[in-house]
Amino acid sequence: MERESVSDMSEEPGTGPAPPDNRELQIRNAKAFLLQADKSGLSLYEHLSALLSRILSERPPNALESLAELSSELQWARMNRGLDALRTPKEDLQVYGKAEIQRTLFTNTSGEGEESEDVEMLESPLPNLLDLAHLIQQAGLNLGRDEAVRISLAMKRLVDAHPLQRCRFWGKILGTQGNYLVAEVQFREGEDDEAEEGGGPEEEEEEKADEEEDIPEEAEDLPPKSTYRPPPEIKREEYGTGANKYVYFVCTEAGAEWVRLPPVTPAQIIAARKIKRLFTGNPDAPVVTYPPFLGTEANLLRAQIARISAGTHVSPLSFYQFSEEEGEEEEEGGAKDTCEENPEFEGIPVTELADSLSNWVHHVQHILPQGRCVWVNTSTKSEEQEEEEEVEEEEKEEDDEPVPEVGPPLLTPLSEDAEIGLTPPWTVSLSSHLIPQYALAVLRSNLWPGAYTIASAKKFETIYIGWGVKYSPEGYSPPAPPPPQAEYPSGPEISEALDATIEEEQALKAAQEEAVAAAEEMEGEEEEEEEEDD
Amino acid sequence: MEAENLQLSLDAVSGSGHGLSPEQSAALRTSLLLLRRDMQLARVWLWGKILGVRGDYYIAQGVAGGEQLRARKAFYSLNCMDWCLLPPATNDLIAQAHVVTGRFIGDPSHEYEHVTQKKVDEGDAAYSEEVTTNIKEESRLVATIAMIDKEAAVVPRGAFVKNPVGEVQINHCFRGLAVNEAKKFSSYFHFTPTLNPTNKSLLEQADLNPALDFLNSLEHDVPKGSWSLQFEQGGSVLILRSLLWLGMTFYHLPLTPQHGYIYIGNGERNIDLPFMI
Numbered sequence: 001m002e003r004e005s006v007s008d009m010s011e012e013p014g015t016g017p018a019p020p021d022n023r024e025l026q027i028r029n030a031k032a033f034l035l036q037a038d039k040s041g042l043s044l045y046e047h048l049s050a051l052l053s054r055i056l057s058e059r060p061p062n063a064l065e066s067l068a069e070l071s072s073e074l075q076w077a078r079m080n081r082g083l084d085a086l087r088t089p090k091e092d093l094q095v096y097g098k099a100e101i102q103r104t105l106f107t108n109t110s111g112e113g114e115e116s117e118d119v120e121m122l123e124s125p126l127p128n129l130l131d132l133a134h135l136i137q138q139a140g141l142n143l144g145r146d147e148a149v150r151i152s153l154a155m156k157r158l159v160d161a162h163p164l165q166r167c168r169f170w171g172k173i174l175g176t177q178g179n180y181l182v183a184e185v186q187f188r189e190g191e192d193d194e195a196e197e198g199g200g201p202e203e204e205e206e207e208k209a210d211e212e213e214d215i216p217e218e219a220e221d222l223p224p225k226s227t228y229r230p231p232p233e234i235k236r237e238e239y240g241t242g243a244n245k246y247v248y249f250v251c252t253e254a255g256a257e258w259v260r261l262p263p264v265t266p267a268q269i270i271a272a273r274k275i276k277r278l279f280t281g282n283p284d285a286p287v288v289t290y291p292p293f294l295g296t297e298a299n300l301l302r303a304q305i306a307r308i309s310a311g312t313h314v315s316p317l318s319f320y321q322f323s324e325e326e327g328e329e330e331e332e333g334g335a336k337d338t339c340e341e342n343p344e345f346e347g348i349p350v351t352e353l354a355d356s357l358s359n360w361v362h363h364v365q366h367i368l369p370q371g372r373c374v375w376v377n378t379s380t381k382s383e384e385q386e387e388e389e390e391v392e393e394e395e396k397e398e399d400d401e402p403v404p405e406v407g408p409p410l411l412t413p414l415s416e417d418a419e420i421g422l423t424p425p426w427t428v429s430l431s432s433h434l435i436p437q438y439a440l441a442v443l444r445s446n447l448w449p450g451a452y453t454i455a456s457a458k459k460f461e462t463i464y465i466g467w468g469v470k471y472s473p474e475g476y477s478p479p480a481p482p483p484p485q486a487e488y489p490s491g492p493e494i495s496e497a498l499d500a501t502i503e504e505e506q507a508l509k510a511a512q513e514e515a516v517a518a519a520e521e522m523e524g525e526e527e528e529e530e531e532e533d534d
Numbered sequence: 535m536e537a538e539n540l541q542l543s544l545d546a547v548s549g550s551g552h553g554l555s556p557e558q559s560a561a562l563r564t565s566l567l568l569l570r571r572d573m574q575l576a577r578v579w580l581w582g583k584i585l586g587v588r589g590d591y592y593i594a595q596g597v598a599g600g601e602q603l604r605a606r607k608a609f610y611s612l613n614c615m616d617w618c619l620l621p622p623a624t625n626d627l628i629a630q631a632h633v634v635t636g637r638f639i640g641d642p643s644h645e646y647e648h649v650t651q652k653k654v655d656e657g658d659a660a661y662s663e664e665v666t667t668n669i670k671e672e673s674r675l676v677a678t679i680a681m682i683d684k685e686a687a688v689v690p691r692g693a694f695v696k697n698p699v700g701e702v703q704i705n706h707c708f709r710g711l712a713v714n715e716a717k718k719f720s721s722y723f724h725f726t727p728t729l730n731p732t733n734k735s736l737l738e739q740a741d742l743n744p745a746l747d748f749l750n751s752l753e754h755d756v757p758k759g760s761w762s763l764q765f766e767q768g769g770s771v772l773i774l775r776s777l778l779w780l781g782m783t784f785y786h787l788p789l790t791p792q793h794g795y796i797y798i799g800n801g802e803r804n805i806d807l808p809f810m811i
Contacts, residue, residue, distance in 0.1 A: 095713075095769040102768055142553025144545060147767065172551060176762040176777065176811065179549065278777065278810045289809075423587055423637045432557050433613070446587065446637060449780075449800060450551065465551030467780055469810070473636055476806040 042078070050074060101255040105153040125167040125185075126159045132169060135461050138431040139442040139454045143465075150254035155183055158249060158258050163188045170248065170309075171450075171464030173301065178281020180250040182305060182464075183258065186240075187247065232378040234370060236265040242365060242373030243269065243306040250301065252281055259283055261302040266371025268295055272303035276476045279468055290478050304468045306367065312451035313364040313462050314414060314443065316348050320363045322411070339363055339410055347457040353441035354430045357415040360443060360453075366407035375404045420447055421473035447471055535580045535794040537566040537594075543794050546785040549766040549773055552583075552798035558592075561614040566594060569609065569617050574598060581608070582682075582781075582797030584675065586640025593679060593797075602694060603702035603727050608679050610642070618642075620672070623680035631677035634669055638801050642672040678801045685803075686776040687725040688752065688784040690793050691715075694725075696748045702727075705746075710789040716772045719761065722784070723749035759811045777811065780804050 034045040051071055060066050129152035133143045143151070151169065159167055166186040173180040237244045249258040261283075275289045283298040293300055321342040353359050365373040408416065417425045425447050431454070432439040445451035450466020488494055500508070535543040540563060544553050554562065562580060570578045575596035584591040592611045599605065609617040621627075634646045645668045652665045695705040715721045726749075734742075752761055752774075762775040776782035781799020786792065804810070 094765065098768045137553065138555050140553060140555045140558065141551055142544060142548040143551070144548030144767065147548060174550065174762075174775070176759070177764065179764075179766075276806050276810055421636060427585075427587055431555060434557060444585070449585075469780075471800075472806075476809055478809060 047071070047074070098253075098255075101253075102150060105150060105157070105255050124159060125164050126156055127168055129155060129169055132461050132463070135440065135454050135456075136452065136463055138440050139452055140431075141452060141463070141465060147254065151181055154181070154251065154254040154256075154258075158183055158185070161258075165189070166246075169463070170305065171466075173279055173304070173464070173468040174466065175279035175281035178252045180252060180279065180281070180283075180301065181254065183249045184246045184309075185249060186245075234266040234372060234376065234378055236263060237372055237374065239263060243310070243367055243371075245364075246309075248302060248305055250283065250298075259298070261298050261305070262295075264299070264302045264306045268293070268299050268303040269306060269367060269371035270369075272300055272307065274479060276469060276472075290481075301468070307470070308448050308451060308464055308468070309364050310362075310367045310373075312445045312448050312453070312464065313362065314360045314453050315363045315460055315462075316353060316455050317359045317361050317413065318342055318348075319345050319460065320361070320411060345458070350430070350439060350441045350455070350457055351436065353443075353455055354428050354439075357417075357426055357428060358413045360414045360426075360428075361411040362408070362414070363411060365410055366412075368405040368407050370405055373407075375406070377404070414443075420471065423473070535796045537563065537570075537578050537580060539792075540580060542792070543785065543796070546767075546771050546787065546792070546794075547773070547783045547796055549764075549771075550775065550781075550783045550798070552781070552783075552796075554583075558614050562592070565611070565615045565617065569594065570596065573607070573609075573619075575607070576600070577602075579794070580796065581679070582799075584638055584678065584797075584801040585799065586638035589640030591638070591640070591642075591675060593675075600703050601701045602704060603725065606683075608676070610675060612640070612642075620676050620679070623676045627673055628677040628680055630667070631669055631674040634674050635802070638674070639671055642670070642675065644671040645669065646671065646674065675801075681803065682779050682782065682797055682801075684726045685724075686779045686782040686795075686797070688722050688774055688776075688795055689725045689749070690786050691721045691723060691751070692746050693791070693793060694749075695745050697745075702748070708791050710791055710793075711772075711786065713788045716786065716788045717763070719752040719755075719763065722752045722774060724752065725749065757808055757811065760807060778804055778807055 031045070034048070035043045037043045051067075051074060054070060054074070055063050055067075060070075129148055133145075133148035136143060155167065155169060158164075162185070164185045165188045168184045170182040170184040173182060239247075244263045247263075248261045250261060251258045271291060271293045274291050275287075275293060277287065277289055277300065279297060279301060283296065283301065285297040287293045287295065287297055287300050319342060320339040323338055323340045348359055367373055368375055370376075370378075414426055419425060423446055425445065427444045427446060429442050429444075430436060430439040431442050441455045443453040443455070447470060448464065448466065449469075449471055451462070451464045453460055453462045455461075535547075540554075540559055544559065547553075566578050566580065569575070573596060575598050578594055578596040581593040581595045584593065589612055592614050594609045594611070594617065595606050596609070597606055608620040610620055611617045633648050633650075648667050648669060650665050650667070651662045654661060654663050690708075690711050692711075693705055693708045694702050696702050711721050755761065760776065760778050762773075762777060764773050764775075765771065766773045770787065772786045772788055774784040774786075776784075779797065779799065782795065782797045784793070784795040
């Protein structure tokens with residue numbers, strides 16, 4: 001474009017001698033030509049003037065050489081200048097948001113001195129997750145290379161935020177809209193704030209319930225009271241024992257906030273056994289099932305974690321032993337409920353571990369059908385109930401004392417586990433057949449698909465990555481609803497009878513007449529007797 | 535999951551927890567290459583792994599020519615090294631193996647016994663007779679693979695094209711789904727020729743491209759909610775998990791041609807799904 005203009009300019013003076021007024025006209029014509037605007041609304045005149053003013057202001061050393069460049073630069077600048085009114089929508093907000101969340105993991109937020117960190121490092125309960133990731137990879141599981149680092153950093157944050165004595169990556173539960181990363185922790189004694197608070201709200205609820213019961217009695221014309229009495233509630237196990245031995249934290253992804261799961265109650269475990277449900281990935285989501293499950297998804301998650309732990313946490317034989325002191329005390333009770341690490345554990349060769357299931361033992365207590373690890377007698381009633389039931393108890397003989405439920409004791413070998421239909425509950429194998437010297441023993445649960453235990457000679461790791469659903473050989477069918485309550489007492493006064501036929505009526509009439517006749521005869525006899533007596 | 539970029543693909547699906555040990559993946563890289571040479575295949579991919587009680591089956595699939603959909607061959611291996619060709623799945627075979635339930639054993643020659651009551655009419659006397667059929671685990675394996683392919687194999691829209699002759703070929707122009715599209719079930723297709731084409735309204739058909747939309751999308755799958763769609767690893771990988779076949783994971787990196795699926799599971803269909811969602 002500007003070449004043309006240059007040539008135009010050069011040509012113009014050479015158009016020949018002309019009278020001065022004619023020359024002025026020619027200049028005016030030329031200027032008019034240059035001022036013609038093209039489609040973009042820009043004229044050559046403007047372009048040239050902008051170009052020249054730039055050259056004059058910048059004064060480049062080789063103006064002629066860079067003329068073409070400057071001209072095209074100017075034009076590019078003009079093209080990019082305006083923003084379109086219709087912009088392309090911004091995408092990937094989610095990706096950036098997540099990257100921002102993950103960024104917080106990598107920035108070292110703790111501004112403490114280095115010395116204190118050194119002390120913490122020695123005592124820190126933080127597990128070596130990269131080591132775990134390596135171990136489980138040998139077993140054919142995969143945590144993801146980057147993901148393992150992220151989870152590890154997330155666990156570090158958890159350890160930094162709470163006074164923990166023990167912390168372990170429990171595993172991962174997949175859900176339909178999100179997944180849960182689960183950390184199993186134990187607080188240092190006496191430093192758990194929420195454990196003591198836990199009992200508070202429940203008691204309040206009970207009080208409220210009592211109040212509600214009292215109110216209707218004041219009103220007249222009461223509707224009939226329900227005679228239904230819920231079965232006695234089984235108390236949940238104390239924090240630090242049984243199914244509530246550990247506290248669990250979950251988060252939906254590395255970097256998100258850790259959410260503490262509420263302690264599990266026996267009722268929840270019993271309900272969780274009856275349903276089969278996938279998790280959604282939102283701890284506050286309602287669990288709509290039949291039979292009903294009391295609580296949100298966080299409660300269900302906690303119940304499933306307790307069940308999975310009880311079923312699949314296993315260790316090589318004699319890695320754990322019963323603690324001696326407690327053992328003596330509790331001999332009367334029968335079951336010992338704690339075990340500790342055996343300092344004299346010498347390790348079992350991996351080939352032996354892979355050969356026989358009797359070299360593996362459960363080190364988490366079995367959950368009884370009652371929903372607790374330690375059985376409690378629920379037939380001891382509270383005072384109120386006793387008063388109410390006094391009348392009933394007079395009528396029927398007192399119930400027999402319920403037989404205590406007994407599960408397999410702690411440290412029972414896996415070889416005694418029940419089979420699932422025809423399939424064995426465990427599959428054990430070596431991680432490598434080519435280099436058996438350095439192979440690991442891999443134990444896979446068939447009852448809880450996704451539960452693995454990997455053991456080398458001296459140490460072992462247990463992890464669960466799965467859907468949180470128990471395997472059942474047959475299809476699940478929800479239990480039938482309970483029989484409906486009887487609306488009225490069934491008896492001859494209420495139930496409808498068939499009308500008697502004529503023959504029956506006649507027969508009855510005849511019978512009655514006979515009876516009357518017999519009575520008369522009797523009376524007659526009696527009279528006679530009386531007469532005789534007289 | 536292509537044999538060439540196995541490691542990358544396994545990392546993408548690592549959210550499901552399953553993978554291969556280093557030994558297995560190294561062995562697979564070698565043996566799949568040899569399998570391709572020996573069977574004169576154009577393309578080989580690792581299909582997945584079926585976990586048995588005593589051993590696991592590694593499954594690979596391959597195609598010999600340009601046709602990607604119909605002429606697939608399946609192979610299995612117990613040690614990631616020696617591959618055996620599986621017979622093609624016929625409807626009879628699938629119907630026969632359908633009755634077998636329970637876990638895979640891990641031994642291809644294992645025979646499941648199935649007892650059925652058969653009514654026999656002989657003149658007046660009608661009595662039922664017990665008929666025992668033996669089903670080899672190998673045929674159950676064939677049927678299971680065919681069933682999973684039919685119900686849970688997934689490809690993103692546009693990854694394959696149908697040429698005028700009717701052959702289904704890889705679309706080399708496929709550059710990946712946009713993030714917005716990747717969130718929709720309608721962008722994913724069942725990669726199987728056996729489904730009946732659903733009747734679509736004219737309005738829906740107007741937007742379709744016959745070269746691309748020759749498969750059924752996941753949108754109308756029954757029961758609703760039988761897929762779990764998530765973005766994982768910081769939103770960079772799209773993961774689709776089948777809830778009907780727990781263990782089936784599909785991955786796609788939006789805006790890249792990377793996609794694939796792998797099945798690592800029990801080989802049992804989740805018949806309880808309606809109660810679980």
